[in-house]
Amino acid sequence: MGKILYFLCFIISVFPTDINENRRHVHVIRRGSKKSHTGHTVAKIWIEEKGEMKIEIDWSELSADENKSIIKIIEENYEAINERIDRLFKGKKVDILKITKKN
Numbered sequence: 001m002g003k004i005l006y007f008l009c010f011i012i013s014v015f016p017t018d019i020n021e022n023r024r025h026v027h028v029i030r031r032g033s034k035k036s037h038t039g040h041t042v043a044k045i046w047i048e049e050k051g052e053m054k055i056e057i058d059w060s061e062l063s064a065d066e067n068k069s070i071i072k073i074i075e076e077n078y079e080a081i082n083e084r085i086d087r088l089f090k091g092k093k094v095d096i097l098k099i100t101k102k103n
Helices: 016-020 064-076 078-089
Strands: 002-007 010-014 025-030 041-049 052-060 097-099
Touching: 002 064, 002 078, 010 064, 010 078, 041 064, 041 078, 052 064, 064 078, 078 097
Parallel strands: 002 097
Antiparallel strands: 002 010, 010 025, 025 041, 041 052
């Protein structure tokens, strides 16, 4: 699992097999969950379509407020997230963005 961003109690990440997907997306994992060490995804969010930013929730177990907060963070950090995904898919080391509060 390639961690990209920490936001409050969430980890935003990608999986190595995501490189084969036809549309870029991220997985949301709840930190502190008993299953977080195994990559228990609580949401999958598309972040682009045909190379353009298009953020849509594919599916989610989160509340409406949590979804809204995560989408806002993805929008605000879209370029940085994509740069980190590119680096991960090239096998390079990535520094994880850390966002500690809602804007």
